[in-house]
Amino acid sequence: MTDSIPGFFAVVPAGGAGTRLWPLSRAGAPKFLLDMTGAGRTLLQGTVDRLLPLTGPGGVLVVTGARHAPAVVAQLPEVPAQDVLAEPSPRDSMAAIGLAAAVLEQRHGDVVLGSFAADHLIEGAEEFARTVREGVEAARAGYVVTVGIAATGPSTAFGYVRSAAALGVEGAPSVRHVAGFTEKPDEETAAAYLATGEYRWNAGMFIVRARTLLDHLAAQLPALHDGLREIAAAWDTDARDEVLARVWPTLTRIAIDHAIAEPVAAAGGVAVVPGDFRWDDVGDFASLAPMLPPLAGADGASRTLGDDDLVVRVGADGAFVVPTGGRTVTVVGITDAVVVDTPDALLVTTREHAQDVKAGVDAWRARGRDDLL
Amino acid sequence: MTDSIPGFFAVVPAGGAGTRLWPLSRAGAPKFLLDMTGAGRTLLQGTVDRLLPLTGPGGVLVVTGARHAPAVVAQLPEVPAQDVLAEPSPRDSMAAIGLAAAVLEQRHGDVVLGSFAADHLIEGAEEFARTVREGVEAARAGYVVTVGIAATGPSTAFGYVRSAAALGVEGAPSVRHVAGFTEKPDEETAAAYLATGEYRWNAGMFIVRARTLLDHLAAQLPALHDGLREIAAAWDTDARDEVLARVWPTLTRIAIDHAIAEPVAAAGGVAVVPGDFRWDDVGDFASLAPMLPPLAGADGASRTLGDDDLVVRVGADGAFVVPTGGRTVTVVGITDAVVVDTPDALLVTTREHAQDVKAGVDAWRARGRDDLL
Numbered sequence: 163m164t165d166s167i168p169g170f171f172a173v174v175p176a177g178g179a180g181t182r183l184w185p186l187s188r189a190g191a192p193k194f195l196l197d198m199t200g201a202g203r204t205l206l207q208g209t210v211d212r213l214l215p216l217t218g219p220g221g222v223l224v225v226t227g228a229r230h231a232p233a234v235v236a237q238l239p240e241v242p243a244q245d246v247l248a249e250p251s252p253r254d255s256m257a258a259i260g261l262a263a264a265v266l267e268q269r270h271g272d273v274v275l276g277s278f279a280a281d282h283l284i285e286g287a288e289e290f291a292r293t294v295r296e297g298v299e300a301a302r303a304g305y306v307v308t309v310g311i312a313a314t315g316p317s318t319a320f321g322y323v324r325s326a327a328a329l330g331v332e333g334a335p336s337v338r339h340v341a342g343f344t345e346k347p348d349e350e351t352a353a354a355y356l357a358t359g360e361y362r363w364n365a366g367m368f369i370v371r372a373r374t375l376l377d378h379l380a381a382q383l384p385a386l387h388d389g390l391r392e393i394a395a396a397w398d399t400d401a402r403d404e405v406l407a408r409v410w411p412t413l414t415r416i417a418i419d420h421a422i423a424e425p426v427a428a429a430g431g432v433a434v435v436p437g438d439f440r441w442d443d444v445g446d447f448a449s450l451a452p453m454l455p456p457l458a459g460a461d462g463a464s465r466t467l468g469d470d471d472l473v474v475r476v477g478a479d480g481a482f483v484v485p486t487g488g489r490t491v492t493v494v495g496i497t498d499a500v501v502v503d504t505p506d507a508l509l510v511t512t513r514e515h516a517q518d519v520k521a522g523v524d525a526w527r528a529r530g531r532d533d534l535l
Numbered sequence: 536m537t538d539s540i541p542g543f544f545a546v547v548p549a550g551g552a553g554t555r556l557w558p559l560s561r562a563g564a565p566k567f568l569l570d571m572t573g574a575g576r577t578l579l580q581g582t583v584d585r586l587l588p589l590t591g592p593g594g595v596l597v598v599t600g601a602r603h604a605p606a607v608v609a610q611l612p613e614v615p616a617q618d619v620l621a622e623p624s625p626r627d628s629m630a631a632i633g634l635a636a637a638v639l640e641q642r643h644g645d646v647v648l649g650s651f652a653a654d655h656l657i658e659g660a661e662e663f664a665r666t667v668r669e670g671v672e673a674a675r676a677g678y679v680v681t682v683g684i685a686a687t688g689p690s691t692a693f694g695y696v697r698s699a700a701a702l703g704v705e706g707a708p709s710v711r712h713v714a715g716f717t718e719k720p721d722e723e724t725a726a727a728y729l730a731t732g733e734y735r736w737n738a739g740m741f742i743v744r745a746r747t748l749l750d751h752l753a754a755q756l757p758a759l760h761d762g763l764r765e766i767a768a769a770w771d772t773d774a775r776d777e778v779l780a781r782v783w784p785t786l787t788r789i790a791i792d793h794a795i796a797e798p799v800a801a802a803g804g805v806a807v808v809p810g811d812f813r814w815d816d817v818g819d820f821a822s823l824a825p826m827l828p829p830l831a832g833a834d835g836a837s838r839t840l841g842d843d844d845l846v847v848r849v850g851a852d853g854a855f856v857v858p859t860g861g862r863t864v865t866v867v868g869i870t871d872a873v874v875v876d877t878p879d880a881l882l883v884t885t886r887e888h889a890q891d892v893k894a895g896v897d898a899w900r901a902r903g904r905d906d907l908l
Contacts, residue, residue: 185865474898476891487862490880490907492558492895495888496869503881507863508874510883515868518849522865525847534863 166218169273170298173262174209175255176226176234176280182446182516184523185507186467186484189535194280195233198444199454200467205444206280207237212287213278214240216294223247223266224280225258244398250406253413256386256421259368260379264394267372274301276369277418279443283453286439293437297369299333305433306378306426307369308340310362312438316352319445321345321364321419324355325434340432343424362434365441368418378422378431386414386421447500448516451482463498482513507534539591542646543671546635547582548628549599549607549653555819555889557896558880559840559857562908567653568606571817572827573840578817579653580610585660586651587613589667596620596639597653598631617771623779626786629759629794632741633752637767640745647674649742650791652816656826659812666810670742672706678806679751679799680742681713683735685811689725692818694718694737694792697728698807713805716797735807738814741791751795751804759787759794820873821889824855836871855886880907 176194180187187193194206203211206224213222224246226234231248238246247261259277266273276294284290297307310323325338343364347355355361368375380387389409396405426432444450454465463480466473472485473493480498485491487503500516502509511519526534549567553560560566567579576584579597586595597619599607604621611619620634632650639646649667657663670680683696698711716737720728728734741748753760762782769778799805817823827838836853839846845858846866853871858864860876873889875882884892899907 471902474895474902476894476898477888487881489860489878490899490904492880492882492884492892492899494882494884494891494895496872496883496885499869499883501881501883505862507865508860508876508881509865509867510869510872510874511865511867512869515850518867519865521849522847522867525849526863526865529844529847531863 166221167216167274167295167298170217170221170294171266171270171273171275172213172217172222173259173266173275173277174206174213174222174224174280175258175262175277176206176224176230177249177252177258178279178281180281180444181523182519183444183450184519185504185509185534186486186502190229191233192230192281193444195230195237198450198467199283204237205283206234208284209278209280209282210238210241212284212290213276216291220245223262223275225249225262226280227252247397250410252415253410254415255418256379256383256416257390257410257413259418260375260386260390261393263370263372263375264390265397267376268394268397272371272373274298274369274371275375276301276367278367281444282365283442283444284439285441285453289439290437293435293439294369296334296337297435300329300331300337300433300435301369301371301374303329303331303334304371304374304431305329305331305337306374306422306431307337307433307435308423309365309367309369309437310434311365311441312436313352313356313361313363314440316349316356317363318346318349318352319449320443322347322352322355322361323364323434324360325362325436326360329433331433334433334435337433337435339430340427340434342427343419362436363441364419365437365443366419367437368423369435375422378426382425383414383416383421385412386416389413446516446519447482447502447511448513451500451513454482480513539594540589540647540668540671543590543594543667544639544643544646544648545586545590545595546632546639546648546650547579547586547595547597547653548631548635548650549579549597549603550622550625550631551654553654553817554893554896556817556823557892558877558882558907559859559875563602565603565654566817568603568610571823571840572656577610578656579607581657582651582653582655583611583614585657585663586649589664593618596635596648598622598635599653600625620770623783625788626783627788628791629752629756629789630763630783630786632791633748633759633763634766636743636745636748637763638770640749641767641770645744645746647671647742647744648748649674649740651740654817655738656815656817657812658814658826662812663810666808666812667742669707669710670808673702673704673710673806673808674742674744674747676702676704676707677744677747677804678702678704678710679747679795679804680710680806680808681796682738682740682742682810683807684738684814685809686725686729686734686736687813689722689729690736691719691722691725692822693816695720695725695728695734696737696807697733698735698809699733702806707806707808710806710808712803713800713807715800716792735809736814737792738810738816739792740810741796742808748795751799755794755798756787756789758785759789762786819889819892820855820875820884821886824873824886827855853886
């Protein structure tokens with residue numbers, strides 16, 4: 163199980179500002195570039211750490227915005243600079259992953275690629291590896307394979323994938339057909355999903371042959387397909403900049419879920435490999451906190467990202483404190499408080515209101531304080 | 536009404552760390568030395584500003600700890616340095632006010648003195664002046680006069696004074712006998728008090744002839760009286776330091792309420808002058824906030840002590856923010872939050888838990904972080 167998977171490449175889309183994690187995550191330093199758990203590795207580095215053993219050296223391609231490409235290259239000495247693809251501007255996930263698929267096909271032929279976001283947290287490397295290996299086998303058989311995470315509760319923060327009959331592909335015993343995808347449900351609906359035993363969280367991970375993906379794209383969105391192929395053909399040539407400048411701005415902005423996963427699932431072409439590792443997309447502080455280690459001597463729910471010697475809690479069980487400013491933080495009487503202290507911006511909220519942080523960011527933007535964003 | 540009152544001196548005890556106002560108020564910079572309202576004057580300066588017109592120049596005596604005497608002198612250029620009495624160590628309010636009374640008697644004879652804490656907020660200078668003038672007339676007639684503040688609600692944070700029949704002293708038409716004092720009551724009891732119409736808040740202000748005070752002290756606590764008289768006799772001589780060093784540490788620690796007000800009231804020697812000005816002892820952030828001006832465009836209860844351009848509130852009506860650190864503060868989803876941001880210490884609580892701030896200070900002390908206190 164520790165060998166790399168022949169013909170398998172990983173694509174890591176590294177984008178997204180992580181606005182709900184402001185002021186820790188900023189436009190200039192988004193969450194994938196940050197160590198969000200105090201583990202000593204950024205989310206991007208942790209993602210690549212998980213993938214490189216599966217692909218082998220030279221098997222990880224990162225797609226990121228031009229603004230962040232230098233930081234990505236600097237954080238990943240084990241990834242050659244030519245494997246960091248810089249997008250001139252954000253065109254959503256289909257363009258990002260489609261570009262990577264087309265470049266991989268150009269360079270290596272019809273390999274299998276797996277797409278794994280740069281800003282998710284995963285615990286359980288062995289189970290992750292098993293999941294990917296099974297997914298790759300199903301992808302070789304021509305399926306678009308998504309990873310279905312074992313739900314730990316009726317979350318309203320994620321979409322769900324519904325499984326149908328077993329696929330019956332050799333080497334992929336747990337992979338099943340996909341009956342369909344759902345958007346983020348309300349809690350009642352989510353609970354009903356889980357009661358059926360057929361639903362898992364859709365983690366937005368895809369494993370697919372490059373040619374399978376590009377063929378589906380050609381059928382669904384031929385202009386986008388043609389544009390990406392044209393860019394890929396020029397990528398490793400002197401024409402790259404000219405072609406990028408001309409073609410990239412014309413590409414359709416669409417998420418890969420809408421462009422490929424949903425229509426292909428309806429036609430029976432999508433499979434789901436169950437992943438029983440711990441996963442979170444770290445969408446806000448309420449989801450980040452439980453991913454951190456418990457504090458010695460504190461209630462079970464309190465967390466500190468940073469030096470807990472800087473934190474005093476009084477009647478504030480479950481308080482999540484990020485003392486990056488070096489200042490002491492004293493929380494009195496607010497259960498599940500969230501306090502994020504940075505040198506120029508302090509955020510005070512609760513886990514319950516973690517999703518509303520975006521409104522605070524919007525307020526600063528409206529005041530013209532772009533320096534804070 | 537703008538003339539000063541002949542033979543009237545003001546005594547301003549300036550002590551108390553204001554622990555519940557930490558980290559704004561510190562041991563090294565207690566609240567009386569701070570501008571707690573953004574008005575541009577410290578609480579001590581505001582107190583002296585109110586009193587000097589009533590006493591005339593040279594009529595205000597400040598009693599403070601030796602540690603703070605230089606800061607007091609620096610903040611009060613209109614008060615001669617000899618009128619700032621420095622206590623070698625804290626011996627509670629009876630020693631502080633008794634010392635001032637004895638020094639005043641030594642210097643000026645049997646004058647009337649009024650004692651007004653350095654760290655209270657008062658609005659309504661004219662009504663305050665009227666109150667003091669009436670109180671002085673009653674004091675001249677031999678009474679210990681306390682000020683009874685018109686309660687704005689059944690506060691549990693203050694003691695109450697109960698009034699009895701009118702005193703019938705000329706020039707003091709609203710002054711009444713005192714039937715007794717109460718400690719801080721629970722809310723139900725406080726409401727019952729107010730329903731009688733006989734109770735007012737005990738603001739801890741006293742107006743009394745120096746000799747009346749010292750005679751009561753001689754009767755109640757003769758050793759304390761003798762010690763203070765001995766110190767006062769030496770105060771303006773070369774022997775001051777020697778006498779202070781020898782006698783001061785022997786003085787009984789007791790509050791003036793217990794030493795004089797309560798026993799003398801029981802004997803019929805205390806009167807109350809009603810004060811219908813707005814008063815608060817600024818005991819914690821919950822009591823400080825309403826003393827600040829409302830914010831334009833915000834809900835009625837939100838307050839900022841400092842630059843409100845640094846503050847964003849989202850679903851946080853009533854949030855009280857003190858952005859002294861220059862950093863921006865974003866409060867999301869916590870009604871009545873209290874956020875006090877200073878360069879080395881950040882406090883996050885709610886108005887409801889404002890009294891519990893002391894426990895946070897205690898926690899830092901237990902950790903040996905005396906630098907924060």
